[in-house]
Amino acid sequence: xxxxxxxxxxxxxxxxxxxxxxxxxxxxxxxxxxxxxxxxxxxxxxxxxxxxxxxxxxxxxxxxxxxxxxxxxxxxxxxxxxxxxxxxxxxxxxxxxxxxxxxxxxxxxxxxxxxxxxxxxxxxxxxxxxxxxxxxxxxxxxxxxxxxxxxxxxxxxxxxxxxxxxxxxxxxxxxxxxxxxxxxxxxxxxxxxxxxxxxxxxxxxxxxxxxxxxxxxxxxxxxxxxxxxxxxxxxxxxxxxxxxxxxxxxxxxxxxxxxxxxxxxxxxxxxxxxxxxxxxxxxxxxxxxxxxxxxxxxxxxxxxxxxxxxxxxxxxxxxxxxxxxxxxxxxxxxxxxxxxxxxxxxxxxxxxxxxxxxxxxxxxxxxxxxxxxxxxxxxxxxxxxxxxxxxxxxxxxxxxxxxxxxxxxxxxxxxxxxxxxxxxxxxxxxxxxxxxxxxxxxxxxxxxxxxxxxxxxxxxxxxxxxxxxxxxxxxxxxxxxxxxxx
Amino acid sequence: xxxxxxxxxxxxxxxxxxxxxxxxxxxxxxxxxxxxxxxxxxxxxxxxxxxxxxxxxxxxxxxxxxxxxxxxxxxxxxxxxxxxxxxxxxxxxxxxxxxxxxxxxxxxxxxxxxxxxxxxxxxxxxxxxxxxxxxxxxxxxxxxxxxxxxxxxxxxxxxxxxxxxxxxxxxxxxxxxxxxxxxxxxxxxxxxxxxxxxxx
Numbered sequence: 001x002x003x004x005x006x007x008x009x010x011x012x013x014x015x016x017x018x019x020x021x022x023x024x025x026x027x028x029x030x031x032x033x034x035x036x037x038x039x040x041x042x043x044x045x046x047x048x049x050x051x052x053x054x055x056x057x058x059x060x061x062x063x064x065x066x067x068x069x070x071x072x073x074x075x076x077x078x079x080x081x082x083x084x085x086x087x088x089x090x091x092x093x094x095x096x097x098x099x100x101x102x103x104x105x106x107x108x109x110x111x112x113x114x115x116x117x118x119x120x121x122x123x124x125x126x127x128x129x130x131x132x133x134x135x136x137x138x139x140x141x142x143x144x145x146x147x148x149x150x151x152x153x154x155x156x157x158x159x160x161x162x163x164x165x166x167x168x169x170x171x172x173x174x175x176x177x178x179x180x181x182x183x184x185x186x187x188x189x190x191x192x193x194x195x196x197x198x199x200x201x202x203x204x205x206x207x208x209x210x211x212x213x214x215x216x217x218x219x220x221x222x223x224x225x226x227x228x229x230x231x232x233x234x235x236x237x238x239x240x241x242x243x244x245x246x247x248x249x250x251x252x253x254x255x256x257x258x259x260x261x262x263x264x265x266x267x268x269x270x271x272x273x274x275x276x277x278x279x280x281x282x283x284x285x286x287x288x289x290x291x292x293x294x295x296x297x298x299x300x301x302x303x304x305x306x307x308x309x310x311x312x313x314x315x316x317x318x319x320x321x322x323x324x325x326x327x328x329x330x331x332x333x334x335x336x337x338x339x340x341x342x343x344x345x346x347x348x349x350x351x352x353x354x355x356x357x358x359x360x361x362x363x364x365x366x367x368x369x370x371x372x373x374x375x376x377x378x379x380x381x382x383x384x385x386x387x388x389x390x391x392x393x394x395x396x397x398x399x400x401x402x403x404x405x406x407x408x409x410x411x412x413x414x415x416x417x418x419x420x421x422x423x424x425x426x427x428x429x430x431x432x433x434x435x436x437x438x439x440x441x442x443x444x445x446x447x448x449x450x451x452x453x454x455x456x457x458x459x460x461x462x463x464x465x466x467x468x469x470x471x472x473x474x475x476x477x478x479x480x481x482x483x484x485x486x
Numbered sequence: 487x488x489x490x491x492x493x494x495x496x497x498x499x500x501x502x503x504x505x506x507x508x509x510x511x512x513x514x515x516x517x518x519x520x521x522x523x524x525x526x527x528x529x530x531x532x533x534x535x536x537x538x539x540x541x542x543x544x545x546x547x548x549x550x551x552x553x554x555x556x557x558x559x560x561x562x563x564x565x566x567x568x569x570x571x572x573x574x575x576x577x578x579x580x581x582x583x584x585x586x587x588x589x590x591x592x593x594x595x596x597x598x599x600x601x602x603x604x605x606x607x608x609x610x611x612x613x614x615x616x617x618x619x620x621x622x623x624x625x626x627x628x629x630x631x632x633x634x635x636x637x638x639x640x641x642x643x644x645x646x647x648x649x650x651x652x653x654x655x656x657x658x659x660x661x662x663x664x665x666x667x668x669x670x671x672x673x674x675x676x677x678x679x680x681x682x683x684x685x686x
Contacts, residue, residue: 018664018667019667019668019671021668028664031660031664032658032660032661032663032664033658033660034660035659035660035661035663035664036658036659036660036663037660042663045663045664045667046663046667046670048667048671049667049668049670049671049674050667050670050671050673050674051674054670054673054674054677055642055670057615057619058619058642058643058670058673059642059643059645060616061615061616061619061620062619062620062623062639062642062643063643063644066526067523067526067527068523068526069519069522069523069526069532069535069536071519071522072519072522072523072620075519075620075624076620078624079620079623079624079627079639080639080643080644121644143644199636199640199654251654251655251656
């Protein structure tokens with residue numbers, strides 16, 4: 001209830017300006033703070049915005065119900081999110097028809113029906129193995145995601161067995177970076193599992209929305225995924241489909257969770273891995289998975305490498321125009337390098353990813369635990385360069401630093417000297433001088449001191465200055481070497 | 487809210503111009519889903535109601551030139567009611583006899599048929615408002631930031647308590663009230679525009 005001492009804060013004029021967006025930022029913040037406490041003002045604001053009828057009809061008119069067909073459902077799904085996949089209306093229609101048969105009636109007009117005691121709000125999405133519904137768990141008043149084995153698959157005993165095993169195995173993984181499974185059960189002969197419903201977005205959606213992530217954010221996400229994977233691997237579970245779309249980001253907090261162990265199966269389940277069907281998402285698959293060979297936990301490590309690359313650049317290192325080409329590139333180990341996709345990143349990141357993206361599993365980092373430790377050390381290093389990089393990365397890093405240092409000193413030296421000699425030169429001469437600077441910059445240490453050979457330059461003044469630079473470079477090189485004791 | 491009385495003349499006039507694609511799209515955006523929902527309410531399955539909707543839209547496009555208020559001595563809605571009823575009963579009789587036809591469904595159809603014209607007109611009115619409201623929501627959606635829209639949708643449509651969304655979106659309750667009120671204001675504005683567009 002409104003408190004009389006706050007009367008001065010209750011200002012109808014400000015409320016309407018809040019609606020039209022004509023209040024200053026600070027005044028808006030102040031008023032929003034006031035609204036948090038003053039119910040009367042909230043009521044006034046709401047009546048200013050729209051008549052009471054509109055408020056009460058909103059839920060009735062914008063909720064999906066029994067009478068909505070595919071197209072309407074797709075429209076509402078699009079309106080309601082944000083997080084959920086926007087389905088093609090045709091696909092959605094088929095799904096809707098498919099689920100209608102096994103939903104129980106509900107007395108709540110705003111729900112599509114009931115399934116295993118949950119009020120069904122709508123379809124979130126579907127995958128190779130099943131349909132995901134959004135449900136309301138009345139007793140706990142929370143939304144849940146219900147993954148149901150597609151009815152057409154439920155008739156097949158082996159699919160049913162696989163789904164149940166997958167669900168039970170995934171439910172056994174209790175880890176803060178793995179989506180929890182509340183329940184594994186069967187209704188109407190359809191096996192299903194119940195997970196929390198997410199309001200946040202997937203990593204894929206984040207990348208699509210705001211582009212590549214920073215190095216630090218990518219590494220932090222990588223650490224969490226590695227921890228989650230380690231927990232699953234400890235239970236003998238391989239995820240088999242690690243990709244940005246299967247990583248959920250919680251809004252507001254820096255926590256990520258691995259979801260959809262849809263393709264994960266117990267590793268020792270030999271009978272069921274014999275199907276030969278390529279399961280997974282090609283640009284994020286390991287080569288052994290693409291070849292349909294036996295896979296183990298190291299397949300997930302490869303996929304995690306692809307995912308980290310995608311965080312940093314926006315796409316997988318095996319991205320290609322067609323799936324066939326992607327699979328071919330995977331088998332041949334032909335990937336895009338980080339230095340070509342995102343040259344601004346430090347060279348040690350390339351080396352880091354190389355530890356994930358080896359074609360032969362035994363050449364990769366061997367466990368998710370190890371991955372987590374390495375990535376964590378990298379995070380610390382990015383936070384403060386005083387922190388050492390993991391062993392095999394730091395060696396290369398030092399060489400790189402020397403290289404960058406020398407190249408920078410060289411460039412500055414060249415620029416200064418040329419500037420010195422050419423202060424009164426005309427534009428065309430300056431231009432060729434710039435070209436030399438650019439050439440010099442791209443030359444590495446080994447050839448740097450010979451790079452400025454006089455035949456590339458026919459202006460005598462520049463030739464003589466190059467000689468001077470050459471001399472300076474030799475001196476710099478010696479200094480640098482003595483600095484690092486090499 | 488005052489019931490809009492026989493409101494569609496202006497759009498109906500625009501529809502008579504065969505080159506006016508916008509008018510037809512506008513009409514279709516609002517009426518197609520509305521007719522589909524009414525057919526479903528009358529007990530048709532999803533695919534049958536789609537056929538019936540198609541039929542109604544076809545009838546409307548053919549009859550629009552000849553339709554005039556004076557001749558039919560009634561509103562456009564009354565006329566539409568008859569067209570919808572006919573399309574639904576056609577859909578039922580056209581259904582092949584050998585196709586499994588759930589008893590429950592037939593019952594619903596019979597019940598639907600038993601609804602008198604007044605009741606059907608009332609339903610049409612309600613569905614018309616729903617359709618306009620949804621069309622407005624689709625137009626307004628892109629004007630708002632994702633979080634504002636989410637604040638609105640979760641608390642006003644999905645019925646999530648404001649306190650819960652405040653934690654979820656990391657916004658103060660006041661900011662959620664403000665965001666959803668802005669969305670509601672725009673929704674109401676656009677809804678009114680769509681309604682008066684047809685009344686004018």
